[in-house]
Amino acid sequence: MQKLVIIGAGMASGRVLEHLRDTAPDAFDITVFNAEPRGNYNRIMLSPVLSGEKTYAEIITHDDTWYADNNVTCRFGEKVIAVDRDRRVVIGEKGEVPYDKLIFGTGSAPFIIPLPGHDKKGVVAYRDLEDTNAMVAAAAKPGARAVVIGGGLLGLEAAAGLRLRGMEVTVLHIATHLMERQLDEAAGYLLRRDLEKRGINVILQASTQEITGGDAAEAVHLADGTVLPCDIVVMAVGIRPAVQLARDCGLTCGRAIEVDAQMQTSDPDVYAVGECVEFNGNLFGLVAPLYDQAKVLAKTLLGQADAFKLRELSTKLKVTGCDLFSAGDFAGGDGREDIVFRDPGRGVYKRLVIEDDQLIGAVMYGDTGDANWFFGLIKDGTDISEMRDSLIFGPAFQGGAQADPMAAVAALPPEAEICGCNGVCKGAITAAIEGGATDLGAIRATTKASASCGTCTGLVEQVLSVTLGDDFVRPAAQPVCKCTDLTHEDVRRLIKSQELKSQPAVWQELGWKTPNGCHVCRPAINYYLLADWPLEYQDDLQSRFVNERNHANIQKDGTYSVMPRMWGGITTPDELRAIADAADKFKVPTVKVTGGQRIDLLGVKKEDLTDIWYDLNQAGMVSGHAYSKGLRTVKTCVGTDHCRFGTQDSTGLGIKLEKKLWGSWTPHKVKLGVSGCPRNCAEATCKDVGIICVDSGYQVSVAGAAGMDVKETERLHDARTEEEAIEWVAAFVQLYRENGKYLDRAYKWVAKVSLDWVKETLSDDATRAALNERFEISQSVYRKDPWADHNQTRAALYQPLADLTQEAAE
Amino acid sequence: MNTPMSWIDIGHIDDIPLRGSRVVKTRAGCLAVFRTTEAQVFAVGNTCPHKGGPLSEGIVHGTSVTCPLHNMIFDLETGQAQGMDTGQIPTYPIRIEAGRLLLDAASVSSRSAA
Ligand SMILES: Cc1cc2nc3c(=O)[nH]c(=O)nc-3n(C[C@H](O)[C@H](O)[C@H](O)COP(=O)(O)OP(=O)(O)OC[C@H]3O[C@@H](n4cnc5c(N)ncnc54)[C@H](O)[C@@H]3O)c2cc1C
Ligand code: SF4
Ligand code: FES
Numbered sequence: 001m002q003k004l005v006i007i008g009a010g011m012a013s014g015r016v017l018e019h020l021r022d023t024a025p026d027a028f029d030i031t032v033f034n035a036e037p038r039g040n041y042n043r044i045m046l047s048p049v050l051s052g053e054k055t056y057a058e059i060i061t062h063d064d065t066w067y068a069d070n071n072v073t074c075r076f077g078e079k080v081i082a083v084d085r086d087r088r089v090v091i092g093e094k095g096e097v098p099y100d101k102l103i104f105g106t107g108s109a110p111f112i113i114p115l116p117g118h119d120k121k122g123v124v125a126y127r128d129l130e131d132t133n134a135m136v137a138a139a140a141k142p143g144a145r146a147v148v149i150g151g152g153l154l155g156l157e158a159a160a161g162l163r164l165r166g167m168e169v170t171v172l173h174i175a176t177h178l179m180e181r182q183l184d185e186a187a188g189y190l191l192r193r194d195l196e197k198r199g200i201n202v203i204l205q206a207s208t209q210e211i212t213g214g215d216a217a218e219a220v221h222l223a224d225g226t227v228l229p230c231d232i233v234v235m236a237v238g239i240r241p242a243v244q245l246a247r248d249c250g251l252t253c254g255r256a257i258e259v260d261a262q263m264q265t266s267d268p269d270v271y272a273v274g275e276c277v278e279f280n281g282n283l284f285g286l287v288a289p290l291y292d293q294a295k296v297l298a299k300t301l302l303g304q305a306d307a308f309k310l311r312e313l314s315t316k317l318k319v320t321g322c323d324l325f326s327a328g329d330f331a332g333g334d335g336r337e338d339i340v341f342r343d344p345g346r347g348v349y350k351r352l353v354i355e356d357d358q359l360i361g362a363v364m365y366g367d368t369g370d371a372n373w374f375f376g377l378i379k380d381g382t383d384i385s386e387m388r389d390s391l392i393f394g395p396a397f398q399g400g401a402q403a404d405p406m407a408a409v410a411a412l413p414p415e416a417e418i419c420g421c422n423g424v425c426k427g428a429i430t431a432a433i434e435g436g437a438t439d440l441g442a443i444r445a446t447t448k449a450s451a452s453c454g455t456c457t458g459l460v461e462q463v464l465s466v467t468l469g470d471d472f473v474r475p476a477a478q479p480v481c482k483c484t485d486l487t488h489e490d491v492r493r494l495i496k497s498q499e500l501k502s503q504p505a506v507w508q509e510l511g512w513k514t515p516n517g518c519h520v521c522r523p524a525i526n527y528y529l530l531a532d533w534p535l536e537y538q539d540d541l542q543s544r545f546v547n548e549r550n551h552a553n554i555q556k557d558g559t560y561s562v563m564p565r566m567w568g569g570i571t572t573p574d575e576l577r578a579i580a581d582a583a584d585k586f587k588v589p590t591v592k593v594t595g596g597q598r599i600d601l602l603g604v605k606k607e608d609l610t611d612i613w614y615d616l617n618q619a620g621m622v623s624g625h626a627y628s629k630g631l632r633t634v635k636t637c638v639g640t641d642h643c644r645f646g647t648q649d650s651t652g653l654g655i656k657l658e659k660k661l662w663g664s665w666t667p668h669k670v671k672l673g674v675s676g677c678p679r680n681c682a683e684a685t686c687k688d689v690g691i692i693c694v695d696s697g698y699q700v701s702v703a704g705a706a707g708m709d710v711k712e713t714e715r716l717h718d719a720r721t722e723e724e725a726i727e728w729v730a731a732f733v734q735l736y737r738e739n740g741k742y743l744d745r746a747y748k749w750v751a752k753v754s755l756d757w758v759k760e761t762l763s764d765d766a767t768r769a770a771l772n773e774r775f776e777i778s779q780s781v782y783r784k785d786p787w788a789d790h791n792q793t794r795a796a797l798y799q800p801l802a803d804l805t806q807e808a809a810e
Numbered sequence: 811m812n813t814p815m816s817w818i819d820i821g822h823i824d825d826i827p828l829r830g831s832r833v834v835k836t837r838a839g840c841l842a843v844f845r846t847t848e849a850q851v852f853a854v855g856n857t858c859p860h861k862g863g864p865l866s867e868g869i870v871h872g873t874s875v876t877c878p879l880h881n882m883i884f885d886l887e888t889g890q891a892q893g894m895d896t897g898q899i900p901t902y903p904i905r906i907e908a909g910r911l912l913l914d915a916a917s918v919s920s921r922s923a924a
Contacts, residue, residue, distance in 0.1 A: 176828055180848040335888070338872070516829070519869040519876035519883075542829040546867035546878040554878060558864045801832035801843055802820035804915065 004028035004301070005090045005099040007080045007245070011287050012274030013105030014040035014061055015294030016301075021070050024302050030072045031097050033090065036128055037077030039067060044287060046132045047318045050161030056129060083249040085267060101301060104246055104257055104265070104272040108239035108285075113149070117211030123233045126158045131234075138232035139165035146170070147220045147230040149208055151178040153317060155236035156191075159200050160319040162234075170228055171195070172206035172220070177504070182315040182326040184515060186342070186349045187365040189504035194322050194347070241276045241283060254278050261307035263297040273297050279308065286313055312379050314371070325371035328378045329353065330361030341392045342511045343367075345411030349508055350392055351515065357385040370394035405485035408494065408510045409462040417497040418459050420739075421452035421761075425497075426463055433467045440464070453753035453761075455489045455739060462490070481520035483512050488524065488741040495528050501536045503529065503543070517543075524742035527629070527665060531737045534778035547627035550798070551786045552609055561602040562588075562612055564621035565662065568636045568654035568674075569597030578619030586612050596633035596671065598624055610795045613787035622662075622785035629743070630665045631672075631733075634658040635683065639676030639693065648693035650676035653722055657691075657729060663783040664775070667740035667749065670733065685713045688746040689729055698725040702732055703747040703755065711747055714755050716762070731768040734775040735761060815903065817912035823851065824909070831866040831875070836918050841902060842866035843911065844886050846873050852886035853904040853913055859897040 006013050009032050017040075020027065032039075040062040048054035067074050075092055082091040089096045110125030112118055124134045135158065138144055144167050148159045151173030163169045171178075177188030178195075192202050207223040211233055220228045241256035252258045252266035256278035263271045273293045275284050284290060292308055299306040314327035330353045339352040348366035352359055352374070359377040373395045377384060384391055412418075414427030424447050432446045443460055444451040450460045458477050465474045477487045484491070491510060500506045506525050507517065517525065526543035541549045552560035564579065576599075583591050583601055590602040604612055613623070625632060634657050637643065639650030654674040661670075673684030674691045684690030686706035690713045692699045697720040704713035716732065719725035735758065740749040750758055762768055790798075826832050826845040833856055834841045840856040842865050852873070856866050863879030874892060876883050883892045884899055891897035903914035 175848055177848075184847070336873075515872055518871045519881065522869055522871065542827055542870065545869070546864075550867070554864075554867065556861065556879065558862065796825070797827070797830075797832065800835045800840075801825055801911075802818075802913075803835045804818065804820070804913075804918065805835050805837050 001029045002027070002100040003098055004030045004101045004103070005097055006030065006032045006103045006105055007083075007090065008105035008107055008242075008274070008276075009034035009036070009038075009040045009062075009076065010105050010107045010274055011040070011043050012107075012290040012294050013103060015291050016103065016105070016273060016298050017062070017070070017072065019295055019298030020301070023298065025070065027302060028101070030070075031075060031090075031099075032067075032072055033075045033078055033080045033092055033097075035077075035079040036130075038129070039063070039074060039076055041129070043128070044318070046126075046129065047157040047161055049129075050132050050135055050158065051164040052161075053164075053320075080245060083245065085249055085270070088269070100269065102270045103297070104251075104270070104276055105274050106242040106245060106276045108275040109242050110235065111238045111240050112235055113208070113237055115208060115210050117213065117217065118235070120211055120213055121216040122213075122231065123211060123217050123235065126154050126234055126236045127239075135162060135232060135234065136165065138162075139167045141231060142166075143168070144231040145229060146232045146234060147172060147228050148234045148236060149220070150234075150236035150238070151175070151202065151204075152181070152236065152238075153179065153315065155234070156195065156322075157318055158234045158236055159195070160198070160322075162232075163198060163200050167231075168201075169199075170201040170203060170230075172203050172208055172222070172228075174206060176204055178202065178204075179315075179317070179324075182363075183324065183365075184330060184351065184363050185504045186340075186351070186508050186515065187324060187326070187363050189502065189508055190347055190349055190365045191317075191322055191324060193505075195319075198321070239275065239285060241278070243276055246272070246276070254281070256283055261296070261309070262300040263293055263308060264300065271297055271300065280310070282310060286315070288313060312375070314375050316368070316371075323368045324363075324365045325368040325375075326363045327371075327375050328359070328361035330363050336360070338515055339392045340513055340515060342407075342508055342513075343411075344408050344509045344511050347508075352392055354384065354388070354391075357383050357388075359384055359391070405511075406462050406466050408486065409459060409490075410466045411509075412494075412498070416494075418463065418493065419447075419449035419452070419456045420493065420496060421456075421757075422448040424449035429460060429463045430467050433464060438464070438468060438472065453739065453757045455753065456493050458487045458490045459493055480524060481518055483514045483517050483521050484510060486510060491525070492528050492532075492739070492741070495525075495532055501529065501533045503540065523548075527667065527742050530665060530782075531778070534781050548629070550606070550609065551623055551625075551627065551790060552604070553627040555602065557603075559603045559605055560609060561600050561626070562604050562609065562616075563594070563598055563600045563624040563626040564616050565624040565658070566598040567658050568634055568651050570636075570651060570655065571598075575619060575621060578616060578621065582612050582615045585615065594626075595635075596626070597635050598626075598633065600626070607799055610791050610798050614791055617785070617788050617791070623787045625662065625786075628665065629668050631658070631661040631663070631670050634661075634672040634674060635687070636674045637676050637681035639674075643676055643681075645679060646676035646693070647695050648676060648698065648722075650674045650682065650691075650693050653691065653693070653698070653725065654682075656722065657726060660726060660730060660779075661733060663786075664733065664737070664779060665782060666733065666737050666746075667742050668745045670736075670746065672729070686710065687713065689713075689732060691725060691729070697721065700725055700728050700732075702758070703750040705745060705747045707745075709747070714750075716755075716759060727768060727772055728762065730775050731762050731771040732758070734771040734778075737778075738771075738774075815914045816916045817905070818915040820911050820913045822909050823849065823906055823911055825911075826851070829870040831868075831870065833864075833866050834913065838918060840864075840866075841913075841918065842875075843904065843913070844870055844875060846870060846886065849906060851904055851906060851911060853902040854884070854886055854889055855900040857899070858882060858884075859891075859899060860895075865899065 042059040045059040078092045089098050110127045124131045146162045146167045146169045148155045148171045159169045159171045177185045209221045211217045217233045246257045247253045257272040296306045296308045337354045341350045350364040353361035362374045416426045450457045461474045464472045522543040529537040588601045592600045634654040636651045636654030640646035670688045672689045673682040673687040675682040675684045686704040690701050700717045701713035701715045705711040717728050831842045831844045842856040844852045858877040863877040867878040868875040889899040889901040
């Protein structure tokens with residue numbers, strides 16, 4: 001009888017054994033080595049063992065009796081240390097075994113990031129029963145904490161299992177969303193939300209720096225200074241095929257052991273199967289293709305023809321309650337069409353990618369009931385042109401239902417606040433409707449919702465429509481863009497009341513129709529999020545127009561203009577010299593004095609931006625934000641300092657205002673003016689905010705314009721002191737920041753909500769103080785110089801990625 | 811005609827922000843390398859055929875970019891202008907290997923990058 005030796009009792013080689021038993025039980029005299037001190041078990045079911053839903057005994061696939069019945073010699077707990085192909089022997093730790101045919105089924109080894117401290121006790125991988133048992137033991141200690149490094153399939157199954165065992169769990173993930181190789185952002189967002197709901201803490205874009213402690217791991221440190229105390233660290237960051245043994249004995253290896261479609265290696269008597277295999281450049285990490293390999297290998301061993309073929313793979317996560325599915329290619333692209341369906345109420349997201357009338361990829365979350373049907377369409381390359389329109393609704397679907405544009409509002413819970421001014425929630429409005437209110441006027445009269453600034457009118461109408469059905473005809477409203485049916489006002493209100501704090505959260509919970517927005521909605525949503533959640537939300541520069549991303553105004557020839565701030569229009573000889581030097585050094589073609597009382601350097605190349613900023617920073621100057629939807633300038637006159645008509649220190653007040661407001665982002669640009677007397681040399685009465693100094697104090701007026709429209713400001717308040725004037729201005733700016741529609745100048749916004757509403761709101765001392773406080777919280781993040789910041793953190797991005805102009809022509 | 815490919819390493823994928831772009835200078839002009847998702851990149855000419863806007867500075871959404879100057883939208887895979895607009899930007903073979911970005915230099919030198 002031929003001697004068959006198998007190295008590794010894994011999922012793949014276990015299948016080979018079964019096929020041999022079923023088809024030719026007496027063909028080989030079989031010996032199996034396994035480094036683990038046990039035979040074959042169902043490795044993928046370690047997760048239910050970890051969570052306690054199953055026991056180890058339940059996941060054993062081949063027990064001692066099985067091996068005995070089938071005459072398999074077991075060398076379990078014995079590692080193979082070498083293979084001598086000349087002598088045709090396998091050398092185990094306890095001795096040699098000769099072979100006629102040899103199979104490598106060595107699987108993979110978990111990759112351990114060589115962080116300082118990675119070798120401490122309590123740092124485990126997630127691959128085998130030992131790892132699982134170590135985690136179970138760590139969880140036995142009451143109040144124990146775990147840090148899981150890696151937010152992929154394995155890491156999340158480990159995290160969920162540990163959490164079910166009562167541990168406090170934090171998942172660290174390097175990418176911007178979980179399972180980024182299997183999921184898109186929207187699905188990643190929902191997954192994160194569900195994991196957080198079950199008490200798992202998730203930190204994205206986490207860069208782990210070191211593991212500290214004595215003998216045992218006690219804490220994980222992140223690059224941003226965060227320290228996470230822990231009792232166990234699970235590293236689940238990827239696997240590497242176990243190929244050292246094969247390489248040492250001279251088999252041809254790339255990233256893994258190279259095999260042909262018959263699973264034969266470079267040695268005709270040696271085969272390989274499972275994760276240790278490389279086939280046509282492909283590696284493997286899921287069991288489905290390994291089972292195919294096992295079938296082919298068994299046939300090959302018996303001299304029957306068969307060939308291994310790659311096929312589409314699908315992924316699921318074995319965490320109860322996190323229903324996800326991903327298959328095929330869902331990258332999107334040319335000639336590919338995305339069909340997106342979101343049901344915010346049920347937390348459902350589905351995305352299909354279609355190319356040439358075939359389904360080529362699918363991602364779904366929350367409802368994966370039809371996943372296998374979709375997977376079948378992908379695998380079979382079915383022509384879906386006939387069912388394209390209703391495809392996303394699945395196989396059971398008949399007829400032409402449409403995704404409901406009001407799904408987001410329908411899904412709101414009764415306690416969701418609809419009217420911010422009067423604190424009216426959805427439940428109160430539906431109650432009013434049930435009590436007989438059938439139009440906007442009646443709702444206003446009974447609940448006060450939409451009765452003040454009116455911004456929530458669209459939402460109230462949607463609640464009416466959702467509740468009354470066809471009995472209420474909703475006036476057409478202008479949506480933000482083609483990605484949604486909601487208006488800017490609706491989106492703003494819902495971001496607040498639903499506490500949506502990320503872009504994927506907005507896209508999902510408000511039912512966006514595209515995977516990640518467009519150039520119209522992205523800057524708006526980015527603004528709303530940073531204005532409403534200054535501490536939680538991180539400004540996304542990729543959602544900003546070029547000028548705000550590069551902190552300079554792009555000119556029509558692709559160069560930029562650079563304008564340092566001149567507080568209140570005051571400068572010094574030193575500053576002027578520094579500006580002149582910079583203009584010389586960077587060969588600035590045009591130097592212009594602007595209407596905002598400062599100096600513009602036009603025609604600077606992108607590559608030079610960080611250097612010219614550095615020079616200007618060295619002279620004490622900061623960005624003038626001449627490019628931003630934010631505070632631009634505070635124009636002043638010389639006031640009492642020099643002018644015989646001056647009534648107050650207008651320059652001083654202008655500087656104070658500029659120092660308070662600079663760096664803040666607003667729905668559109670904001671310009672201020674402060675004049676020392678009604679002669680108004682600073683042209684304050686056509687600004688967004690204008691102050692005229694008079695003997696009795698300061699006349700604060702707002703909502704002027706001097707652009708496409710020209711409009712005089714309207715009086716908001718007469719302040720007696722400088723402090724009072726500043727307090728009112730900041731409160732007004734914050735009110736505009738919190739309520740304005742993106743790209744509405746202040747005068748447009750005031751026209752919508754009415755000056756009376758603004759006055760009434762701001763005249764309440766407590767409200768004004770609260771607005772000031774929120775403004776300062778936001779400024780604690782944004783009142784800083786972006787030039788210096790970008791020089792420190794993003795300078796490389798201003799340079800070309802590569803310069804191939806020096807490459808030799810071939 | 812089949813020009814042989816010659817892959818040049820131009821950097822790491824993480825050198826490009828997600829939904830961002832970086833420029834590669836070549837003798838034939840600038841290319842823009844876009845990163846549309848965690849692991850998807852495209853290389854196209856950087857110059858908008860409308861009035862020369864630098865496409866690398868546009869907002870990236872789906873697999874498209876919006877020109878920062880007048881909002882023409884281009885599909886990054888075909889280089890075709892979308893919607894009502896007409897226009898075409900050149901596209902170049904690029905691939906990712908173990909995180910490194912490999913650009914086909916032969917195609918860059920054989921075609922002009924507009
Ligand atoms: C927790 C967990 C959950 C998973 N969930 C899923 C899932 O849901 N779906 C899915 O498709 N896949 C899942 N996988 C992946 C799946 O388990 C693997 O793809 C599969 O086990 C690989 O099979 P294999 O036979 O190649 O290797 P393995 O099953 O790893 O077997 C290799 C064996 O070889 C032994 N060995 C290695 N070197 C030597 C040596 N020199 N001498 C002796 N013995 C040696 C090892 O000890 C090991 O027992 C999961 C994996 C884990 C760890
Ligand atoms: S506004 Fe009045 S105080 Fe100011 S410069 Fe003019 S005249 Fe003088
Ligand atoms: S230059 Fe690109 S749209 Fe005009």
